[in-house]
Amino acid sequence: MSNQDPNRTRRRRGSARPTLKEVAAAAGVSSITASRALNAPERVNEETRKRVLEAVDRVGYVPNLVAGSLASARSRFIAVIVPSLANAVFIEVIKGLQDTFEARGYQILLGNTDYDLQREQQLVRTFLGWSCSALVTAGLRHSEGCSALLSNWDKPIMEVMELGEALDLNVGLDHEEAGRCMTRHLLERGYSSIVYVGACMDRDYRAHMRFWGHRQVLEAAGLAAPLIELDRLGSLEAGAAGLDRALAEFPDTQAIHFANDDLATGALLHAQRLGLRVPEDIAIAGFNGLPLGQHVTPSLTTIQSPREAMGRQAAEQVLRRLDHQPVTRRQQDVGFQLLVGQST
Amino acid sequence: MSNQDPNRTRRRRGSARPTLKEVAAAAGVSSITASRALNAPERVNEETRKRVLEAVDRVGYVPNLVAGSLASARSRFIAVIVPSLANAVFIEVIKGLQDTFEARGYQILLGNTDYDLQREQQLVRTFLGWSCSALVTAGLRHSEGCSALLSNWDKPIMEVMELGEALDLNVGLDHEEAGRCMTRHLLERGYSSIVYVGACMDRDYRAHMRFWGHRQVLEAAGLAAPLIELDRLGSLEAGAAGLDRALAEFPDTQAIHFANDDLATGALLHAQRLGLRVPEDIAIAGFNGLPLGQHVTPSLTTIQSPREAMGRQAAEQVLRRLDHQPVTRRQQDVGFQLLVGQST
DNA sequence: CGCTAACATGGTAGCGCTACCATCACGAAT
DNA sequence: ATTCGTGATGGTAGCGCTACCATGTTAGCG
Numbered sequence: 001m002s003n004q005d006p007n008r009t010r011r012r013r014g015s016a017r018p019t020l021k022e023v024a025a026a027a028g029v030s031s032i033t034a035s036r037a038l039n040a041p042e043r044v045n046e047e048t049r050k051r052v053l054e055a056v057d058r059v060g061y062v063p064n065l066v067a068g069s070l071a072s073a074r075s076r077f078i079a080v081i082v083p084s085l086a087n088a089v090f091i092e093v094i095k096g097l098q099d100t101f102e103a104r105g106y107q108i109l110l111g112n113t114d115y116d117l118q119r120e121q122q123l124v125r126t127f128l129g130w131s132c133s134a135l136v137t138a139g140l141r142h143s144e145g146c147s148a149l150l151s152n153w154d155k156p157i158m159e160v161m162e163l164g165e166a167l168d169l170n171v172g173l174d175h176e177e178a179g180r181c182m183t184r185h186l187l188e189r190g191y192s193s194i195v196y197v198g199a200c201m202d203r204d205y206r207a208h209m210r211f212w213g214h215r216q217v218l219e220a221a222g223l224a225a226p227l228i229e230l231d232r233l234g235s236l237e238a239g240a241a242g243l244d245r246a247l248a249e250f251p252d253t254q255a256i257h258f259a260n261d262d263l264a265t266g267a268l269l270h271a272q273r274l275g276l277r278v279p280e281d282i283a284i285a286g287f288n289g290l291p292l293g294q295h296v297t298p299s300l301t302t303i304q305s306p307r308e309a310m311g312r313q314a315a316e317q318v319l320r321r322l323d324h325q326p327v328t329r330r331q332q333d334v335g336f337q338l339l340v341g342q343s344t
Numbered sequence: 345m346s347n348q349d350p351n352r353t354r355r356r357r358g359s360a361r362p363t364l365k366e367v368a369a370a371a372g373v374s375s376i377t378a379s380r381a382l383n384a385p386e387r388v389n390e391e392t393r394k395r396v397l398e399a400v401d402r403v404g405y406v407p408n409l410v411a412g413s414l415a416s417a418r419s420r421f422i423a424v425i426v427p428s429l430a431n432a433v434f435i436e437v438i439k440g441l442q443d444t445f446e447a448r449g450y451q452i453l454l455g456n457t458d459y460d461l462q463r464e465q466q467l468v469r470t471f472l473g474w475s476c477s478a479l480v481t482a483g484l485r486h487s488e489g490c491s492a493l494l495s496n497w498d499k500p501i502m503e504v505m506e507l508g509e510a511l512d513l514n515v516g517l518d519h520e521e522a523g524r525c526m527t528r529h530l531l532e533r534g535y536s537s538i539v540y541v542g543a544c545m546d547r548d549y550r551a552h553m554r555f556w557g558h559r560q561v562l563e564a565a566g567l568a569a570p571l572i573e574l575d576r577l578g579s580l581e582a583g584a585a586g587l588d589r590a591l592a593e594f595p596d597t598q599a600i601h602f603a604n605d606d607l608a609t610g611a612l613l614h615a616q617r618l619g620l621r622v623p624e625d626i627a628i629a630g631f632n633g634l635p636l637g638q639h640v641t642p643s644l645t646t647i648q649s650p651r652e653a654m655g656r657q658a659a660e661q662v663l664r665r666l667d668h669q670p671v672t673r674r675q676q677d678v679g680f681q682l683l684v685g686q687s688t
Numbered sequence: 689c690g691c692t693a694a695c696a697t698g699g700t701a702g703c704g705c706t707a708c709c710a711t712c713a714c715g716a717a718t
Numbered sequence: 719a720t721t722c723g724t725g726a727t728g729g730t731a732g733c734g735c736t737a738c739c740a741t742g743t744t745a746g747c748g
Contacts, residue, residue, distance in 0.1 A: 019704055030728050035706065045726060062493070065473035066419065067704035069410045070733050085439045088432075095429045098456055107470065110454050112442055126451065128361075129409035149406070236639040269639045292636060295580040295613045363734055374698050379736065389696060411734035414703050691747085698741075703734105711728075718721070 018059045027055035038063065069131055078318070079127035081111045081120055081137040083203070086233065089260075089288055089307055090138060093160060096311020097136060104319055106133065115203035121146040128153065134318045140164045141205065156321040160314045162206055163333055169321070170331045171314040175206045178303050178336050179213025182257060182285055185301070189344050191255035191283055192223055197242040197267075198259035199230040207259035210287060214257055226250055234259065239266025243274075247282075255283035255344065261290040261302055268296055268343060283344040289337075298342030310334045362403045371399035382407065413475055422662070423471035425455045425464055425481040427547075430577065433604075433632055433651055434482060437504060440655020441480060448663055450477065459547035465490040472497065478662045484508045485549065500665040504658045506550055507677055513665070515658040515676045519550045522647050522680050523557025526601060526629050529645070533688050535599035535627055536567055541586040541611075542603035543574040551603035554631060558601055570594055578603065583610025587618075591626075599627035599688065605634040605646055612640055612687060627688040633681075642686030654678045 024034040029048060037044045037052035044052075055061075069075040078101050082090040098108050109132065111123035121143045127135060128149060134156040142150070150157055150167055157168035162175055186194055196215075201208045215225040228245050230238050242263055246256050258264035264286030271278050278284055278298050286293055289304030313332060320327055368378040373392060381388045381396035388396075399405075413419040422445050426434040442452050453474065455467035465487045471479060472493060478500040486494070494501055494511055501512035506519055530538055540559075545552045559569040572589050574582050586607055590600050602608035608630030615622050622628055622642055630637055633648030657676060664671055 021704080031704090032706075032729080033727060036727090039706085043726080048726080060496075062469055062472050064414075064475070064704050065470070066410055066413045066475050067733090068706070070408075070414050070735085071704075071706040073706095073733065075410060085435060085442065091429060091435055098429065098454075102456070108454060110442075110452060112446070125406055126409070128406045131408070131410050152404075236635050240639075266639060269641065272641055291580050295584075295610060296640075297613065297616055365734080375734090376699080376736075377697055380697090383736085387696080392696080408734055411703090412736070414705085415734075415736040417703065417736095689748105693744105693746080695744080696742085698739105700737105700739090702737085705733090707730105707732085709728105709730090711726105713726090714724090716721100716723085718719100 017064070018061050019064070020061070022059055023052065023055045023061045026059055027052045073131060074133060075131045076106045077109045077127075077130050077132040078106045078315075079109045079111065079124075079130075079132040079135040079137075081113060081123055081127075081135070083113050083115045083138055084233070085112055088262075088290060089305070092307035093138070093311040093314075096308040096313075097315045098311075100312050100315035100319070115200075117141065117143040117146065121149070124149050133322060134158065136160060136314060136318065139206070140166060140170075156318050158314050158318050160310060162209070163331060166331065168330070169314075169317050169327065171310055171317060171334060172332075173305060173310075173334050173336050175209040176213035176216075178287065178305075179210030179257075180217050181213075181336070181338055182210075182287070182301075182303055183214040183217040185338055185340065186255050186257065186283065186285060186344060187217065187221060189255075189279075189283065191344075192221075193250065193252050193254045194218065194223070194257055195226050195228060195246045195250050195253050195255075196257045196259070197228045197230065197239075197246060197263060199232060199234045199238050199242075199263060201229055201259065204233075204259070207287075210259065230263075234262040236262060236266030236269065239263035239268075240270035243267035243270050243282075253282065255279075255285065258284065258286050261286035261288040261293045261300065264300055264302065264343075265290075265293050265296060268293075268298075268300060278343050285344055289339055294339075294341070300339075301341040301344040302339050304337040304339045306334050306336070361408070362405050363408070364405070366403055367396065367399045367405045370403055371396045417475060418477060419475045420450045421453050421471075421474050421476040422450045422659075423453045423455065423468075423474075423476040423479040423481075425457060425467055425471075425479070427457050427459045427482055428577070429456055432606075432634060433649075436651035437482070437655040437658075440652040440657075441659045442655075444656050444659035444663070459544075461485065461487040461490065465493070468493050477666055478502065480504060480658060480662065483550070484510060484514075500662045502658050502662050504654060506553070507675060510675065513658075513661050513671065513674055515654055515661060515678060517649060517654075517678050517680050519553040520557035520560075522631065522649075523554030523601075524561050525557075525680070525682055526554075526631070526645075526647055527558040527561040529682055529684065530599050530601065530627065530629060530688060531561065531565055533599075533623075533627065535688075536565075537594065537596050537598045538562065538567070538601055539570050539572060539590045539594050539597050539599075540601045540603070541572045541574065541583075541590060541607060543576060543578045543582050543586075543607060545573055545603065548577075548603070551631075554603065574607075578606040580606060580610030580613065583607035583612075584614035587611035587614050587626075597626065599623075599629065602628065602630050605630035605632040605637045605644065608644055608646065608687075609634075609637050609640060612637075612642075612644060622687050629688055633683055638683075638685070644683075645685040645688040646683050648681040648683045650678050650680070 020034050021031045024031040034052050037049045113119040136158040138161045159166045159170050162172045196211050198207045218225040268284050286300050286302040289302050293300030364378050365375045368375040378396050381393045457464040480502045482505045503510045503514050506516045540555050542551045562569040612628050630644050630646040633646050637644030
């Protein structure tokens, strides 16, 4: 016969870490007071609070956030879903989000879809399961199941990158207009044989939207809008290949409008290796305004998108909602800027 | 008088989402069987399992992962702590980690220290509170409090990037040796006035380790090892500034050994703008082997570090531990490769 | 025919915390 | 003196799930 209560022989589950109860005991208060001392200091006497904090240090207490989230039915997680980590653009948006959210005590849950909408749906399911406080996702296109999951959800949803018919909040820029803007510039410069080169545009549909804008302007001017689609994602290598294909397939090409700066810069550097003069022999334009393109000679003509600012603004909108403050505009256009370099 | 049980008047806490209990009721089984059908299919009759899965779809059940984690005292989170998101190097390591962990159903919790060890400690506290399954952190240097927190922790800890005295697991490369390797190459090429240019080396101490290696080789050859420290983080701009300072402060410089490829490429492009011939007038070397440096003309001499592979290998080691498989080597050297370009 | 083992399922008691309500002391207002 | 508010604290009942143990139920075996 054990000298212990028989139902105490059951071994302790959970971790061996001290709990709030032990902190409370050490401070001589109830556990709920200890909880308040940590999470709502204004509701506890200054003296008591100090005693609790001292006890926390003494016993080496680390709050169990899982338990807290279950009890309060909310975590301080922000789900962030992007299509790729290989693209500097998303990294910078994430950086803007992370800086803003972390400063307010929120933790980012990062998900990567690899441009797969089914994968996005799966991530959304998982993230809903974590009781996230909000969800930020890149783009307005989702699978049907994903939209269904989200429309039944009562937390803020922020769609970034582009503008359009959004589920809830929306911060981004008009890609079609960006495409038009660049192509207008190319026409003004006097080029008329202009090729558009994109990479995996079935997946990167924002690049496709820019192409639409591009084509509108050319058609309005009575010009053809030849398109070259590369079957690998944007990179310097792909850009070089794009230049080769454009020159081979359309020998009289005067200018190439690339879907992004990686491609454009790759082409620009490749042109130099081939001994082509930019822009005299071939003009080159990009999109994004990455630092890289501004440091090559000739500097790249491109469109500057405010990526980190977009992340910050999106985060601020979401935070405003989480603080129950009125959100003035559900849709916010961060705009863009034509950066005329020496390559056109 | 309400027709409801009085203690039901209390409004429902938690979310309004269906729970496992409701799934179980819909499938005509107990909740524990429903739980097993989802999490341990082999322990449930095939027929029953199908009925449960069908009920899941019907009621639109999304598992509450917070509750599951509390009950089982483990989440499927992997904490990942890096000093910066602005640096492509860490992004690629994260990519390797993320791909490997996501494929096995683990979710990454990303933390950014901004090169601040106190911030790291705070992140570690938070992450311990989430019952993470493992922690991956960049670097071997931690605050005292951080080491204390981690040494009392019973889950796998992986330190990546460099090699040395680790808390638990360690995957990385020898930065001192990398510095030696590059400088030996520069000596072989016949340069003797070699300047090292780093950025924020008090924080980026791995760059400092490479400088030590660099200095050892020069001192062994009886040469001076002048150092220029820039006070902003690595970027193309900073590299350009580094070149200017090196030429101003050490006019007879023949070669510059930069702490990373961003700096080196910035300097290389700047040299072209200044009309300097590379490597005849000035030789330039970098570190990392970023694609960028391989696409400029002349191509950059650098050291290729296997970043994504480092992330993958680190993740695999951790997974092996989580699967209770023996870990053969707690320390794993991923090595590096001298990439001789046209810039030296 | 009883005994064991393996399989399938269920009941129950937490995991560690917080929401909700209750209590009590004290001073201000009536 | 009574009422009311306010500030500080505590008790308790969950949050939704899984670990642990218990209970059938069937098949296999000597």
